[in-house]
Amino acid sequence: MTTRSAAVLASGTANAAKLFVAALAFTSAYVGFSAYSNASSATEPTGTITLSAREVPITAPAQATVAPAKAGKITVSVLTGGTASCAKSYVARSVVNAEPGQSVSYGWRLARWSPATKTWRTYLVDYDGFAGATETVEWRPQVSGNAGWYRVELSIEDTKVVKSDRFQVSC
CATH class of the missing domain: 2.60.40.10 (Immunoglobulins)
Structure with a gap:
């Protein structure tokens, strides 16, 4: 019976490790997405752009x-x-x-x-x-x-x- 318990215990530990890694990946993705959505919802600072133009004389044809x-x-x-x-x-x-x-x-x-x-x-x-x-x-x-x-x-x-x-x- 000890061999059977060890086999069940070993397979249970492997499954627990897989579930732990999956939960960790899900949590990381959730936290990353949450941080991204919070960062993109922040208002961007406004800036003033000044356009300028210069007058160029029209030249005669060649x-x-x-x-x-x-x-x-x-x-x-x-x-x-x-x-x-x-x-x-x-x-x-x-x-x-x-x-x-x-x-x-x-x-x-x-x-x-x-x-x-x-x-x-x-x-x-x-x-x-x-x-x-x-x-x-x-x-x-x-x-x-x-x-x-x-x-x-x-x-x-x-x-x-x-x-x-x-x-x-x-x-």
């Missing part, structure tokens, strides 16, 4: 100091008033001669020098046209975050391609 356009030559000017980042806008201008009453198609090409292939590679293109006599044509390409050497090319239908001097874009 302007360019544009060189006069000439037939058979492309002038490229950088637009002023742009951002301080590497995004830069340019104005390319030229004069295209046409017969009165005839239509003319032309295309712009912004080419970037590739040191790897040692060739001018197309970066941007644009096409346009007009009807009438001589006209000054203009294109405003933008180079964004791509430093290097560039040039602008103008191809007029059935004539040779006019190329600008190269220019460097740097950040």
